[in-house]
Amino acid sequence: MTQASQTMKPQHAHLDEETLIACLQNRLSDQARRSVEAHLRQCDACRQALVDLRQLQRQLQAHYAAHHPAPETWQQVQARIEAHRDKVVPLRKPASSARRWTWLGATAAAVLFAVQLVLIQQADLRQQTGYAPLGASQHERLHIWVRFAPSADSRTITTLLRHYGLTLDSGPDSAGRYRLALPAGADEQTLQRTLKALRQRPEIAEALLP
Amino acid sequence: MSRTVDDSRLRIWLQQVAEGDTRALRHLYDALAPSIYRFALSRLDDPHEADGIVSEVMVQVWQQAGRFEGRASVLTWVLGIAHHKVMDVWRRTRRDSEELDTVRPARPLDQALSETVTPAVEGEHAALNEACQACFDACLAQLPPAQRQALYLALVEEQPYQDIARILDCPTNTVKTRVFHARRFMQQCMAAWRREKAV
Structure with a gap:
């Protein structure tokens, strides 16, 4: 009331x-x-x-x-939670405010440090080889090769990648194609569905399987 | 839209999610995803970004279901998460130069009307209703995003002002002001359309 x-x-x-x-x-x-x-x-x-x-x-x-989420959004959620399955926060009583802030601060610092470390390593490797490094988990991930339409700008591409849970893995190759990694745990069905969806997007000139 | 699933049911599913039950997450998704999507759309006006917000929010719900303290309804908690995600996207993209409370450039009413069906084809009454809805949509698109979002929460999600303030992380008086201005703008915009039709 x-x-x-x-x-x-x-x-x-x-x-x-x-x-x-x-x-x-x-x-x-x-x-x-x-x-x-x-x-x-x-x-x-x-x-x-x-x-x-x-x-x-x-x-x-x-x-x-008249507005609904895209049908493939649930599949993206599924794929992402599979990747985070071990990170579920168990049901518990809320921590005290002071403890929570201490914990948040420590976690944020650790995450920042880890991200910086990975970025530095990736930048080094990219400089040496021209390609982004593959982590252990990425070896198991499924990939799609795409060539973006000339009209697609970086913001559009970023939004598109986030929308389908894709990460830019490497590229461009001599034909101007980039290799995109599907979310960890994505199966063949998700791969085919994503490929089909990408082929219908105006931002994508070409989408292929490796 | 009146809620088809009550809060007590949502709380049970959320507790099951906290215990790792993916079927409960699917139930939560079915119940809440449309609200999250439309809420994001009311601010960002971009279906792809709104889909991304739904995905991110549901993943966060999966990871942090155990942190729900029960001080607000599940919908309020989830839309509060969505608001932070929406604002992250807003700040990261082109909106950084756009004022949240500024009325957008008017889309000419003629343009909205010209996109509707002609009376000769569909019947005068149906065409008028369709034209009215097209004009309504055009007026809504001109509303400042922050006002449109407050109006959405008040009239579509039927959230009390205090809960809207909690979701949007702002004072209740700001909610009152935004809903008031949004409603007044819509009235004036629609009245202008009716005057145009009467001429």
């Missing part, structure tokens, strides 16, 4: 928006509802405001009802 609806207002004062919305969504207490209904019987402006709000809510709901 809203704070506004808790307050008994004089009958001549107009109802505020929060109260009208709470009324529209049946979130008022019995007492507040009686008070609001009594006001609405006397106040044309608030009655009209309520009608307008209901209309706006219906149109908004109709607008957003």
Whole structure:
């Protein structure tokens, strides 16, 4: 229930928006509802405001009802949790605030250090070979070769890769193709589905299996 | 949209997720993914980015289900996670120069109307409704993203203002202001469209 609806207002004062919305969504207490209904019987402006709000809510709901996540999003979630299966936080009581911040700080520092280390190693290897290094887990990952459309800029490409859970593995080769790694644990079915989806994207000029 | 799954059911699934149950995660996904997606869309206005947010949020739910403290509803907690992800994308991409509370350049009403079906084809009433929805969509697209997001949470997700403030990590009065301005803008934009049709 809203704070506004808790307050008994004089009958001549107009109802505020929060109260009208709470009324529209049946979130008022019995007492507040009686008070609001009594006001609405006397106040044309608030009655009209309520009608307008209901209309706006219906149109908004109709607008957003047409939007759904892409069907392949669940597969991406599945693939990613397979990769993180051992990292589930067990059910426990919340830590005290001080302990939590200490723990967060230590974790952040460790992660930052590890990321920096990997980046430095990768930069060195890339400089020597022209290719990104393959970690042990990446050897087992499935790959797709793609050539991006000339119109695809870096932001579009980054968004696309994130969307399909792909990572840029190496490239470009002499034909301008990049090797993309699927998320760890992705199976053949996911590979085929991703390949098919990529071939339909305007940002991709060509998508091939190795 | 009224919730089809109540909070107590979501809490049970979340607890099962914390114990490593992937079927419970699928149930949570089915119940919450549309809300997460539409919430992200209301700010980012990009379906691909919104899909990415759904994926990231669900992975975080999987990893951190045990950290849910039960102080808010599961939906509020999950949308709060989504908000941080959305803002990360917002800051990282082209929006860094765009003001969250600034009205976007108007899309001409004529353009919105010209994209609807002609009355001769579908019948005058149906065409008018469709034109009305197209015009509504055009007005919504012009709303400042922060206001559109607050309006979405208030009227589509039917979240109380206090919960919206918790999700968006802002004071309740900011929520009130954003919903007020969003509603006023939509009224004025739609009224302009009706005046145009009446001429």
